[in-house]
Amino acid sequence: MKLFGKWGWMVIILLSIFLLNGCGFKDIDKRFFVVSIGVDIAKNSPKKYLVSLKFAVPSPSKDNPNEFAIVSESADSMSEAVRIIKTKVDKEVDFSHAKVIVLSEDVVKEKGNAGIYYWFSRRRDIQGIAWTAIAKPSALAVLKVNPKGESMPSNALLLSLGKEGSETPYVISEFIFDMKYKLIERGIDPILPIIEAKKDHFEINTVGLFNKSRMMLTLNPEETKILNFLRGREEKSASKVTKGNTTIVIDTHKVKTKYKIHTPRGKAPFIKVNVSVEGTLEEATRRVPNENLSTYEKATEKSLNREVEKVLVKIQKANLDPIGFGLRYRSRHFNNDDWEQWKRIYPAITFKVKTKVQIADTGLIE
Amino acid sequence: MAINQVQSIKDSLKNKIRPAEDVVFKEFHTKEKYIEALYIKTISDETIIQDKLLKPFFEISSPDLFLDYLQSSPLVISFESEQKSLDEVIKGTAILFYQNSIFLFDSKVDRNNSVLDTTVETTIQGPQSGFSESLPTNLGLIRKRYPQTSLNVESTTVGTVSKTDVMIIHDAMRADPDTVTRIKQFLASIDVHMFQTGEQLLDIIKKSNRALVPVMLVTERPDRVAVNLAAGKIIILVSGSPFAVVLPTVMKDFMSSMEDIYQTYWVTKFLQILRYIGFLTSLVLPGLYVAVTSYNPELFRVQLALSIAGSRMSVPYPSFIEVLLMLFMMEMLTEASIRLPKAIGPTATTVGGLILGQAATEAGLVSNIMIIITSSVAISNFVIPINAFSFTLRIMKYFVLALGTLFGLVGVVVGFFMLIAYMVKLDSFGEPFLTLIQSKPSKE
Structure with a gap:
């Protein structure tokens, strides 16, 4: 014991601690970052799913920052697939930057995928703010798209889904934590954007509406835009209106939607939806003088009323509720059977849509 | 005082002071009187002795008048004890033996009394001179x-x-x-x-x-x-x-520069915030780098994570060795630039900072990001206005680094809290170290 003094022992203990870095210690260059996860239905295989992980390959130089590797594996469950993919790569698979999850159309159309949906939320290392989307024609195809000018793999998807880049009313994006919440919560249903893989770009302008287990309905781009208006998430958009033989396009600055569920006693329940739109005239096939703007406003209101109601009825017919009318109803009614009540009310409810359009100016100096 | 008593004190003083080149024991005579003086000439001002002692001694002929002069001179203190006299002699006082009394004559030389320029706590504006050594x-x-x-x-x-x-x-x-x-x-x-x-x-x-x-x-x-x-x-x-x-002194004083009162209000506030940010950066950054790159890379944005991973590709050692290596290099540079002669100081900094950093990255010993971190740690360390505290900070960051290496982000947070807890415990003569309120003037 007299070999080292008090300090000598301290130093030796300290040095040996430095050698013992536990399993938590893994340098960033020994990790392989997954940037997006794709799930397909496995073809020509006894297994159920084909899980693909898109890895970002870091390079020491700035010349080709967009290098990536896609590793796929068919398995019956996510965890199984990931375990086997781990054996195919040399570094530790790290999900902490997996920000995009794409599920192929075939997967979401089927029932019984809850295992997959919840797997993403159960994993502690997948961030709750990962974007979730439906892939067309397949998830692998979406992962394989290599858009030009991407600064890192999957950045294009991140930018368009996160609206950090392009802001458009045709994209309705969904976080994984939000999707999980909507899969469980009574009164609101998940909406996922549909990503269509083209040759070297994506097309995201439609959405798929879910019930509690699978995708039931897809909306076309115009309906998607209206749904976005109703959710009050995106204000920059354009509305096309035809009046007589003049067609105008309004560039909206501000779209606000308010709705209220009325259940008058003895009468049929209805939902009053108020949409207010502010914008400027962007395009017109003929000259539109300033004093005639109000007539165009009226025309726009009329056509918007019709369109909004059409979308709402279409969603109602499919017995889906992506806007959360049911949640609103439940939050305002405190009886024990509010959910049963709502399930009775919703299929028969009518929508009274009232839009108010304000066109600020024609965009031109007269 | 009796003659024999004076004589015995004189002898004992002479015995106790070892003979040396600069010890002077001298007698001065005039017709009517004589005086003996004992002093060490290297630490005594001989012009004072000349002007204030010898001149009057030869000018005043009457022995009694000269005694009056000695007793009333502001430079002269009367004898108290032998030990006290000895203590005074070795500080430059002359001991005078005149008639039957002993006097201490203050002839201390006041060297190094030139006022120096401030070199440590420099300010742009405000007074520029510091203290002297006297x-x-x-x-x-x-x-x-x-x-x-x-x-x-x-x-x-x-x-x-x-x-x-x-x-x-x-x-x-x-x-x-x-x-x-x-x-x-x-x-x-x-x-x-x-x-x-x-x-x-x-x-x-x-x-x-x-x-x-x-x-x-x-x-x-x-x-x-x-x-x-x-x-x-x-x-x-x-x-x-x-x-x-x-x-x-409390921490607030260490973080304040004299310039704070020579600047406008918002400038002062900005500079103070800057210093606290510098303090935090310097303390936490190395530990944070290790913790985040090796334990919790999800904290970065994905773009940054990939670029760090890319730049670390060629680094053969784990992140904490990389950090230690670079910090060690930086401490060497800092230490060397204090020791180096002023003329070649800048050269060392340039050679060390620029060339070493560049070469270390190219040799693949450290990553590019590490160079940025090291230099920002070094720079923000010197934002602390009081040198003693900035040296302390230099040590403290290793504590955070060690805990960050062992326990990741939690370690960095816990290490930071432990340092805060330590400083909370400290007090300076009853004043809590982390207090924000200056000690109040008493209302007397």
Whole structure:
């Protein structure tokens, strides 16, 4: 014991601690970052799913920052697939930057995928703010798209889904934590954007509406835009209106939607939806003088009323509720059977849509 | 005093002072009287002896008149004890034996009394001169900046061998009397051989003589001393040192520069925030880098994570060795640039900083990001205005780094909290170290 003094022992203990870095210690260059996860239905295989992980390959130089590797594996469950993919790569698979999850159309159309949906939320290392989307024609195809000018793999998807880049009313994006919440919560249903893989770009302008287990309905781009208006998430958009033989396009600055569920006693329940739109005239096939703007406003209101109601009825017919009318109803009614009540009310409810359009100016100096 | 008594004291003094080249024992005679003087000429001012002692001695012929002159001269103190006289002689006082009495004649030479420029705590504007190395000059400087009759100056000596003169200065109207007594007790309890400068107190204050965080402010600026006196602080001046010690000192004082009162309000606030940010950066950044790159890379944005992963590709060692290597290099540079002669100082910095950093990255020893982190740690370390505290900070960051290496982000947070807890425990003569309120002037 007299070999080292008090300090000598301290130093030796300290040095040996430095050698013992536990399993938590893994340098960033020994990790392989997954940037997006794709799930397909496995073809020509006894297994159920084909899980693909898109890895970002870091390079020491700035010349080709967009290098990536896609590793796929068919398995019956996510965890199984990931375990086997781990054996195919040399570094530790790290999900902490997996920000995009794409599920192929075939997967979401089927029932019984809850295992997959919840797997993403159960994993502690997948961030709750990962974007979730439906892939067309397949998830692998979406992962394989290599858009030009991407600064890192999957950045294009991140930018368009996160609206950090392009802001458009045709994209309705969904976080994984939000999707999980909507899969469980009574009164609101998940909406996922549909990503269509083209040759070297994506097309995201439609959405798929879910019930509690699978995708039931897809909306076309115009309906998607209206749904976005109703959710009050995106204000920059354009509305096309035809009046007589003049067609105008309004560039909206501000779209606000308010709705209220009325259940008058003895009468049929209805939902009053108020949409207010502010914008400027962007395009017109003929000259539109300033004093005639109000007539165009009226025309726009009329056509918007019709369109909004059409979308709402279409969603109602499919017995889906992506806007959360049911949640609103439940939050305002405190009886024990509010959910049963709502399930009775919703299929028969009518929508009274009232839009108010304000066109600020024609965009031109007269 | 009887003649034989004087004679015996004279003999005993002569015995106790070992014969040396510069010890002078001389008799001066006129017709009517004679005087004997004992002094050490290297530390005594011989012009004073010439002007104030010898000239009158030869001009005043009457022995009684000269005795009156000696007794009324402000330079002369009467004999108290043999030990006291010995202590005075070795500081430059001359001992006079005249008739049947013994006098101490203050002939101390006042060397190094030129006022120095500030070199440590430089400011852009405001006074530019610091203290000198002479105690009376320094006291004069303070008195000039702080013309208050309530200024209380007490003198004592510290050091069993060095017997250094130390002055305790405070404004009796503003300083807390309890603190003053506490400081006096502290000075009286000091047991060191050589006491050269106030900085030594930083360590002595701890019972173990091992302190990490300074709880006294050592300054070279008379204006800072004057401002602190007005704030009720107590100043310790040490003979032979151009630094004054300000007591009690809390962290807020370490983070303030004299420039704070020479600038406009918002500029001052901005600079203060900047310093605290610099403090945090310097303390946490190395630990954070290790914790985040090796334990929690999800904290980065994905773009940054990939670029760090890319730049670390060629680095063969784990991140903490990389950090240690680079920090070690930086400490060497800092230390070397203090030691180097002024003329080649900048060369060393350039060679070290630029070339070493560049070469280390290219050789794949460290990543690019690491160079950025090291340099920002080094730079923000020097944002702290008081040197003693910035040195402390240099050490503290290794503690955070070690915990970050072992326990990841949690380690960094816990390490930071442990340092905060340590500083909360500290106090400077009764003043809590992390207090934000300056000690209030007492209402007497």
